[in-house]
Amino acid sequence: QVLLGESGGGLVQAGGSLRLSCAASGSTFSSRAMGWFRQAPGKERENVAAINWRGGGIYYADSVKGRFTISRDNAKTLVYLQMNSLKPEDTAVYYCAAGRTDTAGRAESEYDYWGQGTQVTVSS
Numbered sequence: 001q002v003l004l005g006e007s008g009g010g011l012v013q014a015g016g017s018l019r020l021s022c023a024a025s026g027s028t029f030s031s032r033a034m035g036w037f038r039q040a041p042g043k044e045r046e047n048v049a050a051i052n053w054r055g056g057g058i059y060y061a062d063s064v065k066g067r068f069t070i071s072r073d074n075a076k077t078l079v080y081l082q083m084n085s086l087k088p089e090d091t092a093v094y095y096c097a098a099g100r101t102d103t104a105g106r107a108e109s110e111y112d113y114w115g116q117g118t119q120v121t122v123s124s
Helices: none
Strands: 003-007 010-013 020-024 034-039 046-051 066-074 078-083 094-100 111-114 118-123
Touching: 003 094, 003 111, 020 034, 020 094, 020 118, 034 066, 034 078, 046 066, 046 078, 078 094
Parallel strands: 010 118
Antiparallel strands: 003 020, 020 078, 034 046, 034 094, 066 078, 094 111, 094 118
16 A cells, blocks of 8 residues: 655746655555646646656656656655646646556556645646
8 A cells, every 4th residue: 555645735926836745655655656647627637747666757748848847766755746837727736646557657547546635826
């Protein structure tokens, strides 16, 4: 089992930055891919970024490519999402998720543990 807890969300002006952190517990964390998802009001949850168990195989959604950076520290069991040049359309609840395997994936079905989410609000 993997327990996940996100932090770092908040209110920021457009063009600003935030760094989300996801603290994980569980012996299998370092062997799992990790992903960040987000869900905006009235929209389906979407994959924003994913990273494989060793820190490679990184995927970004087109909407965040060049602005967001995913990384992980297996020794500290942490996953990060650095978000720069934030836009109002980035407003959403952001979730981290632990993958079923060591390979980064884009589909929700590839993840079996989820955090409770952290709100990110970007004002114009």
